[in-house]
Ligand code: SF4
């Protein structure tokens with residue numbers, strides 16, 4: 474067995490450690506962005522507590538947003554905030 | 568150059584000590600009876616007496632505590648002061664500061680907590696914050712409060728400890744009283760207190776994460792480490808007090824202090840400014856031939872269990888005076904002392920709730936408590952816990 478990593482005082486850690494916590498598994502609803510409606514305003518990304526929405530390539534012409542489902546925990550804030558109602562909260566089928 | 572003696576307000580004495588410690592950040596939000604401390608510091612900064620110190624006026628005590636948390640995380644020595652409701656508003660951040668092992672120092676001008684609203688002195692604010700990981704030191708007078716600020720940085724910043732320290736001084740009784748105080752020679756303080764050298768600090772060139780999520784696999788260990796640091800602080804507090812004595816010639820005790828405890832059968836035990844009155848009561852009783860002494864608890868967290876056991880080993884009855892109450896139980900120091908002595912001492916222990924919300928406790932009150940201790944030794948019926956001078960006439964029927 475590999476030696477266990479020692480704790481530091483105050484649990485000071487390397488940066489970016491939370492990237493390892495995939496919170497997507499908590500989700501009951503998934504945020505799905507309709508690229509026809511999305512105007513690329515970035516409000517979903519700014520309001521998401523997990524930074525899950527990100528700018529995607531889409532058709533390469535217009536700025537659109539997608540959701541990283543490793544981290545989207547389905548809170549629905551982005552859907553509430555989206556000015557053009559481009560985000561639908563869809564029930565996860567498990 | 569010898570340090571000079573000056574008659575100043577207790578708050579000013581604390582401000583002078585803070586200045587001598589060269590903090591890089593002081594955050595401030597006013598609350599009675601603490602306000603004079605941060606007012607005095609702001610004046611010193613405005614007058615150019617405190618170079619390289621950022622004075623931050625915040626929107627609340629939550630902000631004031633968060634500000635010093637951030638400053639310490641960046642490796643800067645910091646200071647703030649608070650009291651009562653303000654301290655309560657800080658509680659969340661106080662836990663977080665201790666958990667992140669940031670050696671901030673706060674002066675707590677002890678005051679009762681609402682409701683009912685009272686601006687006057689008791690110890691409820693700090694006592695209710697006792698489990699957050701902060702070291703709690705309790706001063707007897709202005710001089711000790713000021714000296715404790717300097718010691719607090721040495722204790723908290725010690726790499727064996729790395730915990731925040733709360734210096735408690737009784738609101739109004741110490742903060743607003745003018746007393747002769749010996750001020751500090753900057754060079755001597757610089758020799759006693761080297762610049763803060765953090766183990767970890769925020770630095771954009773070498774980023775780290777602080778205060779992040781701990782899974783169940785490591786949370787217990789993190790809390791255990793804080794507890795161990797508290798226990799380690801016991802020896803550091805004693806060391807620092809002795810070193811301070813060597814350098815400045817003053818000693819208010821280490822974890823505890825004892826007064827006229829030789830052959831004492833009854834001991835009065837408390838924290839804060841009432842110790843002075845208790846010493847007067849003991850002097851009067853000693854003159855009447857009664858073997859009574861005073862034990863001052865100077866460090867409440869870490870709790871000086873071993874030191875108290877040693878100081879009380881020949882005592883027959885210990886009378887604990889609390890200016891606080893853990894509702895539904897009893898005074899906090901009373902409970903803690905009983906726990907420390909359980910199975911290890913034959914001393915009887917009596918608890919007294921006194922001096923709540925600014926009510927005076929007089930020499931006669933303390934003599935009355937000590938007499939109850941002697942009565943208990945003689946086998947007379949004495950209640951275990953008493954509310955001192957409770958005015959039953961004004962209580963409604965059925966209370
Ligand atoms: S549902 Fe919540 S977590 Fe998921 S993308 Fe929207 S705001 Fe973020």
Ligand code: SF4
Pocket residue numbers: 506510511512513514515516517518526537538554555556557558559560
């Ligand atoms: S808030 Fe709505 S419109 Fe704006 S980027 Fe997000 S999905 Fe697109």
